[in-house]
Amino acid sequence: MNASNFVEGVDFSMYLILSISVFFLVGITVVMIYFLFRYSKKNNPVATNITHNTYLEVVWTIIPTILVLIMFWYGWTGYKPMLTAPDDAMEIDAIGQMWKWSFSYPDGKVSDSLVIPIDKPVKLNLISKDVLHSLFIPAFRVKQDVVPGKDYMMWFTGQKLGTYDILCAEYCGQLHSYMLSTVSVVEQENFDNWLVSSPDTSNDHPGLTLLKNNACLSCHTRDGSRLVGPSFKNLIGRTEIIVRDGNEEEIVVDNQYIINKIKVPSSVSVVGYPSGLMTPYGEILSDDDINNIIDYISTLK
Amino acid sequence: MTDSSVSQPNFFEVKKGLFSWIFSLDHKRIGLLYLYSVGSFFLVGAALGVLMRLELFNPGADLIEAKTYNQVFTLHGVIMIFLFIIPSIPAVFGNFFLPIMLGTDDVAFPRLNLLSWWLYVLGALFALSTLVFGDGPADTGWTFYAPYSVKTGTNVSMSVLAAFILGFSSILTGLNFIVTIHRLRAPGMGFNQMPLFAWALYATSWIQLLATPIIGITLLMIVAERMLGIGLFDPSIGGDPILYQHLFWIYSHPAVYIMALPAMGIVSEIIPTFAQRTIFGYKAIAYSSLAIAFVGYFVWGHHMFTSGMSGPAAYIFSILTFFVAIPTSIKVFNWLATMYKGSINVQVPLLYAVAFIFNFLIGGLTGLVVGALAADVHLHDTYFVVGHFHYVMFGGTGFAFFGALHYWYPKIWGKMYNKLIANIAFAILFIGFNTLYFPMLILGIKGMPRRYYDYLPEFHTLNQISTVGSWILIIGLLLMIFNLFKGYFSKQKAPANPWNGITLEWQTQSPPTLYNFDKAPELVEGGPYNYPNAMKG
Ligand code: HEM
Ligand SMILES: [Cu+2]
Numbered sequence: 001m002n003a004s005n006f007v008e009g010v011d012f013s014m015y016l017i018l019s020i021s022v023f024f025l026v027g028i029t030v031v032m033i034y035f036l037f038r039y040s041k042k043n044n045p046v047a048t049n050i051t052h053n054t055y056l057e058v059v060w061t062i063i064p065t066i067l068v069l070i071m072f073w074y075g076w077t078g079y080k081p082m083l084t085a086p087d088d089a090m091e092i093d094a095i096g097q098m099w100k101w102s103f104s105y106p107d108g109k110v111s112d113s114l115v116i117p118i119d120k121p122v123k124l125n126l127i128s129k130d131v132l133h134s135l136f137i138p139a140f141r142v143k144q145d146v147v148p149g150k151d152y153m154m155w156f157t158g159q160k161l162g163t164y165d166i167l168c169a170e171y172c173g174q175l176h177s178y179m180l181s182t183v184s185v186v187e188q189e190n191f192d193n194w195l196v197s198s199p200d201t202s203n204d205h206p207g208l209t210l211l212k213n214n215a216c217l218s219c220h221t222r223d224g225s226r227l228v229g230p231s232f233k234n235l236i237g238r239t240e241i242i243v244r245d246g247n248e249e250e251i252v253v254d255n256q257y258i259i260n261k262i263k264v265p266s267s268v269s270v271v272g273y274p275s276g277l278m279t280p281y282g283e284i285l286s287d288d289d290i291n292n293i294i295d296y297i298s299t300l301k
Numbered sequence: 302m303t304d305s306s307v308s309q310p311n312f313f314e315v316k317k318g319l320f321s322w323i324f325s326l327d328h329k330r331i332g333l334l335y336l337y338s339v340g341s342f343f344l345v346g347a348a349l350g351v352l353m354r355l356e357l358f359n360p361g362a363d364l365i366e367a368k369t370y371n372q373v374f375t376l377h378g379v380i381m382i383f384l385f386i387i388p389s390i391p392a393v394f395g396n397f398f399l400p401i402m403l404g405t406d407d408v409a410f411p412r413l414n415l416l417s418w419w420l421y422v423l424g425a426l427f428a429l430s431t432l433v434f435g436d437g438p439a440d441t442g443w444t445f446y447a448p449y450s451v452k453t454g455t456n457v458s459m460s461v462l463a464a465f466i467l468g469f470s471s472i473l474t475g476l477n478f479i480v481t482i483h484r485l486r487a488p489g490m491g492f493n494q495m496p497l498f499a500w501a502l503y504a505t506s507w508i509q510l511l512a513t514p515i516i517g518i519t520l521l522m523i524v525a526e527r528m529l530g531i532g533l534f535d536p537s538i539g540g541d542p543i544l545y546q547h548l549f550w551i552y553s554h555p556a557v558y559i560m561a562l563p564a565m566g567i568v569s570e571i572i573p574t575f576a577q578r579t580i581f582g583y584k585a586i587a588y589s590s591l592a593i594a595f596v597g598y599f600v601w602g603h604h605m606f607t608s609g610m611s612g613p614a615a616y617i618f619s620i621l622t623f624f625v626a627i628p629t630s631i632k633v634f635n636w637l638a639t640m641y642k643g644s645i646n647v648q649v650p651l652l653y654a655v656a657f658i659f660n661f662l663i664g665g666l667t668g669l670v671v672g673a674l675a676a677d678v679h680l681h682d683t684y685f686v687v688g689h690f691h692y693v694m695f696g697g698t699g700f701a702f703f704g705a706l707h708y709w710y711p712k713i714w715g716k717m718y719n720k721l722i723a724n725i726a727f728a729i730l731f732i733g734f735n736t737l738y739f740p741m742l743i744l745g746i747k748g749m750p751r752r753y754y755d756y757l758p759e760f761h762t763l764n765q766i767s768t769v770g771s772w773i774l775i776i777g778l779l780l781m782i783f784n785l786f787k788g789y790f791s792k793q794k795a796p797a798n799p800w801n802g803i804t805l806e807w808q809t810q811s812p813p814t815l816y817n818f819d820k821a822p823e824l825v826e827g828g829p830y831n832y833p834n835a836m837k838g
Contacts, residue, residue: 006675014676014746021666028637029659035640036647036655039576047578047644049831050838056638057582057631064630068623071673075619078675083612131449132542134607134682138748141679145608147543148448149536152609165757169607169682169750171442173449174368177753274436274454280537 003164003185004140005121005157009078011141017071082142085155089123090116096126096133096146097279099175100215101166109195110213114166114183116158117191123155130279134170137183145170158185173277174228175218207296210289214281222300229273233300241271255294262290309819311715311812326411327815332397333713334418339389342425346380347778349373354737354771357764360756370754371440372455376428378443379460383467384425386694387556390563391509392421392474394705395502397713399478401806402496404487404824406816409480417473420466427463431456442752444553447534447545451526458527461520468513468520471559475509478502487805489824496804496829497586501566504590508555508562508597516552519545543608550601558597560694562590564661564701565632568654571708572636574802575651576643579830579838582635589628596625606677615674622672629665633658644835648800649723653704656731660696664689667742682752685745691738703730703781710785711795715811718788726784730777736770804829 002008037043092114093104103114103124116122126135126146133146135154144154168179186194204212211217211232219228230240238253248271251257261268263282269275285293312329322330353373356364365373396414400407408414431438435456441449450457482503486495495503522533523545532539565586573580580586602610602618610618636658645651667689671677680686711717740763745751749760756764798807805822806813825831 006678010675010679012675013673014670014679017666017670017673017676021669025659025662025666028633028662032637032640032655032658035637035643036645039640039643039645041577041644041646044642044644047576047832047835048642048838049579049835050581050638050642051579051828052582052585053638056634057585060634061627061631064627068626068669069620071669072620072623075673075675075677076616078673079606079615079678080612082678131452132446136682136748136750138679141675143607143678143681147609149541150543150609165748167748167750171371171446171449171682171752173440173453174371176371177367177750177755180757276452276454 001160003158003160003162004137004142005159006078006082006141007139009074009081009141013071013074013078016074020067020071082154085123085153086121089121089155091123091125092116094124094126094135094146095129096135096168096172096179097129097215097218098131098173098277099168099179099218101135101168101179101181102213103181105195107195113181115191115194116183116185117188118158118161118185120188121155121157123153126152126154129284130277131172132170133168133172133179136167136169137164138167139164140183143169158183161185161187205292205296205299207292207294210285210293211296214284216293219278228277230270232297235300236294236298242268243271243275244268258294258297259290262293309810309814311810312815313812315815324415326407326415328396328400328407328411328414329713329813329817331414331418332393332395335388335392335396335421338418338421338425339385339393342380342384343389346377346385347775349377349380351771351775353377354768356754357756358768359765360758360761362755367754368440371442371752372438374752375440375442375460376431376438379428379439379464381694382443382556383464384421384428386560386698387467387471388421388474389560389698389702390567390705391478391502391505391559392417393702394498394567394709395474395478395563398709398806399481399499399502400485401809401813401817402499402804403481403485404490404805404818404822405481405485406818408477409484410477413473414477417470417477420470420473424463424465424467424470427459427466431459431463434459444549445520445523446549447523447526447540447542448536450523451535458524461523465517465520468517471509472513475506475513478506479510482506487822487824493584493587494824494829495587497569497580497583498563498566500587501562501569501590504594505559505562508559508594512552512555512559512598515548516556519548519552522548543605546605546608547601550604554601554604555594555597557693558594560698561661562593564657564698565590567701567705567708568636568657569632570804571650571654571704572639573830573832574708574800574804575646575648575654576640577646577801578639578643578832578835579828580635581638581641582631583828583830585631586635589631592628593625596621596628600625603672603677606674607681619672619674623669626665626669626672633662642838646800649720649727650704650708650800652724652727653700653707656727657697657700657704660692660700660734664692664694664697667692679748680745682750683745684741684749684751687751688738688741688745691741696734696738700734703727706785708800709806710788711799712806712811712813714789715795716788716791717793717795717799718784718791722780722784722787726777726781728777729773730781733770733772733774733777737767737774738770740764740767740770803832 095102104110128146128148136143140156142156163182163184166181221227221231224231224233241250265278436454439457439460440455525531526533534540534542534545600622603622671680744763797811803825808822809818
């Protein structure tokens with residue numbers, strides 16, 4: 001059994017064209033090398049000026065035309081079913097942001113990796129919070145760009161139990177190659193259990209959970225090292241040089257500054273760091289959430 | 302072609318000194334200015350490529366940081382595309398040989414020609430300035446996709462302005478060639494008596510003239526969005542990122558034919574000369590260039606099959622893409638047929654032409670794979686695509702460029718390189734090239750995405766093979782360059798026509814005189830490749 005319902009169509013078109021290609025590559029190369037020897041200066045001292053041969057030319061126009069139409073056709077038939085998801089597909093939101101995937105199930109469960117029941121069509125509603133991403137599952141032969149501002153979807157049916165890689169295929173900045181996740185295809189029963197299980201009851205500070213779930217830690221470290229943005233360690237009370245309304249000023253970071261930076265990141269930028277990369281979280285995080293985050297950050301000393 | 306013509310000073314001798322070069326209006330000198338600049342940037346780009354391969358030798362962070370890696374592949378792409386491959390054959394060999402092959406003394410607008418080289422230099426300075434100004438070179442990939450290119454802190458504005466300026470350089474070259482071909486052909490030379498290289502440049506020039514303005518304005522839109530906050534492409538301020546992709550590829554797909562067509566023109570020159578017989582299917586080759594240029598305008602959408610395109614659009618873009626394959630395959634068959642019943646003199650330029658056909662076949666055939674919708678869904682943005690376009694641009698156009706260099710070397714400098722070393726360098730280069738890029742095709746089929754600083758362990762072995770290939774390639778490249786330099790200093794003079802060619806450039810002395818011909822060149826009767834010594838077909 002193939003890993004997904006699309007493997008067959010994709011692989012057929014891919015290997016069909018690859019085989020025809022190998023045939024022509026080998027054929028033409030062999031003939032070319034044969035000619036180099038057979039008609040070398042030594043073996044054929046006098047050349048013949050042959051200007052054309054209508055019969056041959058018609059043949060080698062028609063044959064490639066037929067072949068490419070066949071190639072096109074299998075490409076199309078393998079692709080067409082990807083465009084429309086079946087009505088009974090299970091819908092899951094797949095959210096891409098620098099540099100993290102998360103999957104949000106209808107009943108509110110949110111997970112960093114995708115878990116799906118076997119033999120059931122799944123439709124992913126693709127949401128990007130910042131730049132372009134592309135959700136790519138090589139084993140399933142599916143890929144779809146995740147474009148901010150567009151409601152795209154992709155669908156597939158997992159047909160073989162197992163865990164497969166999810167990669168980001170559209171370049172999305174510094175840690176693009178680390179934007180990885182997995183999809184696990186499980187029995188329906190296990191899926192149902194998984195869906196109702198509460199997320200790993202860890203002892204994490206609620207602020208830390210929020211930082212993890214919102215991909216804040218993709219850019220900000222907790223140990224003082226530099227990633228994309230300034231580290232959270234010793235943040236509160238630190239003196240920083242920022243640009244506000246085009247003017248440089250020196251400030252001491254306090255709670256109000258952090259709240260503002262989380263809600264409207266474009267209003268200030270810290271000198272020495274790229275501006276414009278951070279997503280505005282005003283609509284995503286509640287005031288309580290932000291307080292939790294600040295509370296957690298204040299513990300990072 | 303008498304020996305008395307040798308007494309005329311050649312174009313190197315008429316004037317000396319730096320200024321006589323950088324302000325020269327002579328198409329041959331401008332061609333060489335381009336050769337030295339384009340060649341230098343090729344080496345810089347190749348060094349960056351090798352650096353990437355070193356980083357990818359093992360998974361994990363080794364030599365450079367993730368952000369640096371991203372800047373390196375962007376700079377590598379920008380240099381290779383805008384500073385090397387687009388100007389390469391037209392600006393170097395087109396400038397040098399088009400007027401000579403048409404039997405005239407210069408291009409139509411020598412001053413514009415010089416201006417376009419200066420614009421090239423200015424654009425190059427802009428591109429390099431990102432190394433010192435702002436937060437370093439762009440880290441967006443050479444495609445500058447929005448909205449990342451709008452948001453990132455690196456110096457995107459400078460990089461796209463560089464491409465903008467280089468676009469003008471390219472437009473002016475195209476304009477110059479179109480007018481030259483229409484107005485300055487030798488008396489008696491109709492369009493159908495032109496060498497095929499001229500035909501290829503003609504088709505290319507129209508693309509340069511008509512498509513380049515679109516990338517120009519699109520890149521300015523990126524700058525406007527970054528500097529003035531106008532919401533064109535970034536959805537968070539009201540723009541549309543997909544619009545950017547369309548505008549970008551409306552130029553950049555035809556640009557692929559700016560890279561490929563001149564190379565096909567070179568091969569169409571080399572093969573008849575070394576087969577000592579007429580080209581098979583002159584008109585088919587000439588007109589298929591125009592056909593490729595024309596159809597090539599309407600296939601840009603095949604870069605966007607996974608970007609949320611509608612079914613009918615995908616259908617149309619895919620089928621049109623396949624149609625481009627038809628004139629392309631016709632050319633390949635014609636080259637093959639030109640070797641049939643030739644009297645083939647196997648020399649280095651011919652080896653490069655044969656290698657071109659082999660590599661370009663792999664490039665073209667893998668292009669068919671990604672032209673098929675279903676297969677492209679899997680392969681898009683993977684290493685399969687990286688392999689594919691290197692086979693086209695480097696294995697194809699790059700090899701044709703080297704072939705042209707070896708073919709016309711004795712004409713340009715009047716000297717000859719060491720043929721044995723040239724053969725060895727060729728062999729190393731060819732093996733290195735294929736070791737470097739073939740594994741990438743397999744990596745792509747296995748699912749490794751491109752622009753990856755780090756990769757999963759299952760991709761390790763193939764990445765290592767590829768990196769070893771890059772070392773072999775570099776050895777071949779350096780040997781080739783060394784040999785060409787050495788030939789320049791050799792005492793031995795090359796004859797005016799070492800390959801027994803019959804296009805017009807072989808009628809003048811080597812190196813040519815300032816105005817190319819002392820007396821009007823004689824057109825070959827019965828078409829540009831009608832070898833007088835060959836039997837009638
Ligand atoms: C020494 C020779 C070369 C080596 C080792 C090399 C290596 C590479 C590698 C490894 C990548 C992929 C980077 C990634 O996706 O992470 C790449 C990308 C690229 N290369 Fe090359 N390359 C070489 C020569 C060339 C030449 C001759 C051209 C064009 C004429 C070229 C054009 C490009 C372009 C356009 C990209 C895409 C950059 C992007 O993704 O934005 N390369 N090269
Ligand atoms: Cu991404």
